[in-house]
Amino acid sequence: MIRTTRRIFIGEAALAVGLLTGAVYLYYFVAIWGLGDRFRESRFTDYVTGPGMHWELLITGVGFGTFLALVNAWSESPRLRRRPFGQIILLKSGLYLVGLTVVAALVQLAFRLFLFSSEEMRALMALFSPRLAVSLGGWLMASILAVNFLLEVRRKVGPGNLIALLTGRYQRPRNENRVFLFLDLKDSTTITEALGHERYSQFVRQCFHDLTDIVLRYGAQIYQYVGDEVVLTWPAGSPGTRIRCLQAFFAFEEKLTTKGRWYEATFGVSPQFRGGIEMGLVTAAEVGDIKRDIAYHGDPLNTAARLLELCKESPHSVLVTGSIQKDISDVPEFLTHWRGDLTLRGKSEKVPVFGVSPNREPSLPGAAMKIRG
16 A cells, blocks of 8 residues: 555645645735735835745645645544644644644745845845735635545545546536446445444455555456455556456455455455456446436446346356456456356346456466367
């Protein structure tokens, strides 16, 4: 999870730095630059209209944006997440105030060392009125709340979906070629009875937490969670997308196997997931009113869901259709196993179904063979 944490931190830090720097500049243009002609000629006027002000704005925005991202990354630690949400808000708010004080002190120190003498700094600070200090502090706190809100919404809807919702990309239905991977926990009923609902919820949550690194590594999007099931999707693009989809499944499988002893020690059971994969044309649309989301509709989702059902009676942990098998049949990394032309529930025509397993010796000649019957 170190790689996952680093990527999340870098993305959120860049977003926080950009938004807070923009907010500081917006305050400058509205409250200072816009009223510049009302200021009397003074040292303050020279300062706010000169290059020194821009350096201060940049240092403040970048410094505090980085501090905010560090606090948010720290607040995602498992120990802190177990605290009540109200305590987390109070703690983060206190840290933000400390961050504001530290950044302001560093900015003033930098200016005193490189731009102004001590006497000039005292004269300059004397020109700041209490009203200006209160308005600047209030604006920064409002900006902090807005940035944190956007970061939380971004996590809620998933990377990439926030821009789509803000721009209205899917207000009118759009056709897209996509690959879908349906993942479902094996023996979920038995595990629920053994653990109880509360422990089972913690168990599933930990599984999905371990899935996060796989999602980021293989460029997937999380479409939705449904109980102990999760649906991942990729733009269909080139055959490489289908390969990444299967790589993601087996990487997740391997990760759960590696952590099997930890799961056994913590929950008394080691998780296993099964999968169904299909690709094709779907319609993407923004749905809902009081709660909005981006939904996909089309036959590929129904087919992938039916394949997931077939996995319950299959010796293979993941099943694909012929359209996926064509793209991976010559890939040494996988072995494909023909399961037959099957009639899936809700479909009138038979569908060629293949089981897929990882090839443990992909370097051997003829290792990627297709087994029929």
